[in-house]
Amino acid sequence: MPALSETQRLVRNALVQSDFDAVSPILVGGHDPAARLAIHRRHYHASLVDALRTRYPATAWLIGDVAVTTAATRYVIAHPPRVFCIAEFGADFPRFLGSEPSLSAVPYVEAFAALEWQVGRVAVAVDSPALTLAHLATADSASLMSSSMIFQPGVVYMAMGWPVDALMRIYLSNQVPPQFHMTPATTHVEVRGARGALHITSLPPAAWTFRHLLQSGRAIGQAAEAALDLDPQFDPGRALVELCDLSLLTRLA
Amino acid sequence: MFPHLSGAGIGLRLPHLADVVARPPRVPFFEVHPESFLANPHATELLLTIADRHPVSVHTVGVSIGSASGVDHAHLDRVKQLVDLVNPVLLSGHVAWSTHAGEYLNDLLPLPYTEESLKVLVEHVRQVQDAFERPYLVENPSSYVGFGDSTMTEPAFLTALVAETGCRLLCDVSNVYLSAHNMGFDARAYLDSLPAAAIAELHLGGFEAEPDESIPGATLLVDTHGTSIDPGAWRLYEYAIARFGSIPTLIERDNDIPDFDVLLAESRLARAHAAAALSRNHARAV
Numbered sequence: 001m002p003a004l005s006e007t008q009r010l011v012r013n014a015l016v017q018s019d020f021d022a023v024s025p026i027l028v029g030g031h032d033p034a035a036r037l038a039i040h041r042r043h044y045h046a047s048l049v050d051a052l053r054t055r056y057p058a059t060a061w062l063i064g065d066v067a068v069t070t071a072a073t074r075y076v077i078a079h080p081p082r083v084f085c086i087a088e089f090g091a092d093f094p095r096f097l098g099s100e101p102s103l104s105a106v107p108y109v110e111a112f113a114a115l116e117w118q119v120g121r122v123a124v125a126v127d128s129p130a131l132t133l134a135h136l137a138t139a140d141s142a143s144l145m146s147s148s149m150i151f152q153p154g155v156v157y158m159a160m161g162w163p164v165d166a167l168m169r170i171y172l173s174n175q176v177p178p179q180f181h182m183t184p185a186t187t188h189v190e191v192r193g194a195r196g197a198l199h200i201t202s203l204p205p206a207a208w209t210f211r212h213l214l215q216s217g218r219a220i221g222q223a224a225e226a227a228l229d230l231d232p233q234f235d236p237g238r239a240l241v242e243l244c245d246l247s248l249l250t251r252l253a
Numbered sequence: 254m255f256p257h258l259s260g261a262g263i264g265l266r267l268p269h270l271a272d273v274v275a276r277p278p279r280v281p282f283f284e285v286h287p288e289s290f291l292a293n294p295h296a297t298e299l300l301l302t303i304a305d306r307h308p309v310s311v312h313t314v315g316v317s318i319g320s321a322s323g324v325d326h327a328h329l330d331r332v333k334q335l336v337d338l339v340n341p342v343l344l345s346g347h348v349a350w351s352t353h354a355g356e357y358l359n360d361l362l363p364l365p366y367t368e369e370s371l372k373v374l375v376e377h378v379r380q381v382q383d384a385f386e387r388p389y390l391v392e393n394p395s396s397y398v399g400f401g402d403s404t405m406t407e408p409a410f411l412t413a414l415v416a417e418t419g420c421r422l423l424c425d426v427s428n429v430y431l432s433a434h435n436m437g438f439d440a441r442a443y444l445d446s447l448p449a450a451a452i453a454e455l456h457l458g459g460f461e462a463e464p465d466e467s468i469p470g471a472t473l474l475v476d477t478h479g480t481s482i483d484p485g486a487w488r489l490y491e492y493a494i495a496r497f498g499s500i501p502t503l504i505e506r507d508n509d510i511p512d513f514d515v516l517l518a519e520s521r522l523a524r525a526h527a528a529a530a531l532s533r534n535h536a537r538a539v
Contacts, residue, residue: 001402005321029398030467036397080356084315
């Protein structure tokens with residue numbers, strides 16, 4: 001009689017790797033209990049592949065549902081979930097897609113799928129009360145430059161090697177042009193979502209760097225210096241005002 | 254134990270959330286899977302609006318009290334945060350396991366009914382009840398296979414678990430019907446052998462028949478939660494109500510989710526079946 005942990009290891013191997021030989025002798029039920037255990041294997045694969053297809057509809061639009069399903073089928077064997085909420089499963093599926101030899105003709109698939117993952121994540125965010133300019137004005141000006149800022153939960157900054165934001169806008173608007181050429185180009189994107197609403201904005205490198213560093217916890221002064229290194233014309237004061245106007249900030253840290 | 258909760262509630266899934274907020278239906282209670290909300294703050298916001306208006310039961314699907322590798326306390330903490338916000342009328346989970354060595358297998362997997370399994374579940378139910386500071390209801394599984402080394406029946410296992418932990422039972426009537434068909438036991442005898450005083454909730458969900466590859470010509474019932482409730486499960490439900498009394502009941506649908514009105518109709522049907530069973534009991538008594 002195997003220990004419970006060993007029994008569960010054997011069942012796990014049957015589900016994930018279709019290895020039924022080791023588990024069969026300990027099962028009962030019908031004349032071929034392993035065939036019945038295969039119901040659980042079928043559910044494991046079908047439910048997780050379906051979860052990925054549901055999570056990546058834009059990627060399926062880009063490369064085809066068959067390609068996503070094929071990759072997802074391989075992915076769920078190689079990478080069983082390590083999260084308990086299936087909505088959180090598949091964060092590294094974009095990297096997996098990028099490593100698929102069959103998708104080498106679509107070199108921007110990883111960037112596009114990574115953008116889609118973030119789009120899905122922020123679209124269900126809920127805004128917190130925004131920091132207003134009036135509140136910001138009350139901050140001690142001497143210490144302001146060493147302060148950092150807390151952003152809304154539904155804001156993500158991404159730098160990508162392909163302009164996949166343009167592709168994503170086409171997908172979201174459902175207005176497909178007759179032709180669209182993708183050429184590699186560093187793209188700086190802000191993805192903002194809340195309660196189902198979504199905005200994808202391309203930013204100049206300096207503005208993106210300022211916002212990205214602020215969001216990662218850097219002080220206003222440090223973020224401003226980095227932005228000024230990229231663009232001497234960058235105006236940190238105006239950039240802060242803009243962040244308040246867009247309700248992107250919730251408070252000073 | 255829960256005098257304020259009765260009738261047939263509905264399993265509330267994400268596609269119906271916004272409609273239920275916009276047009277609150279007359280439903281005795283809703284039941285939700287917390288794992289559907291933990292990564293979805295917008296859905297949680299809608300759920301809290303609903304919880305202000307309706308009793309809500311929380312039915313965990315990822316706690317995995319049967320895992321030999323232990324309950325994941327980080328997950329338990331996340332669920333507890335939601336439970337504290339919702340303040341559910343019932344909190345439940347499954348006599349099953351879903352995790353192994355840090356992997357989550359997204360299914361409710363069968364356990365051997367042995368002393369070792371019982372010890373594991375007793376420990377984990379205690380941990381869960383301590384963490385949530387409220388009673389935990391445990392649900393009987395739907396079964397396609399068992400284990401040759403099981404030393405007790407499922408009802409005996411559940412009865413021992415109740416005795417050791419003080420937990421309550423969520424009796425999924427459809428699972429009993431399905432498992433009885435698949436594993437070849439008497440569904441009514443199964444219900445008869447459960448500790449009636451521990452039953453705090455009933456579940457009803459749809460299942461589908463498919464050829465049983467292990468027995469030529471036979472069918473296997475598969476727990477899909479994707480169809481309406483089978484007439485045989487309704488008959489067993491009446492038997493369960495006759496035996497356990499007026500227990501809060503949940504209509505579950507997780508796949509091929511229909512219009513909400515379809516679920517409302519099944520909720521009313523459950524109420525009618527329960528009333529029929531109770532009136533027959535009453536008639537016998539007089």
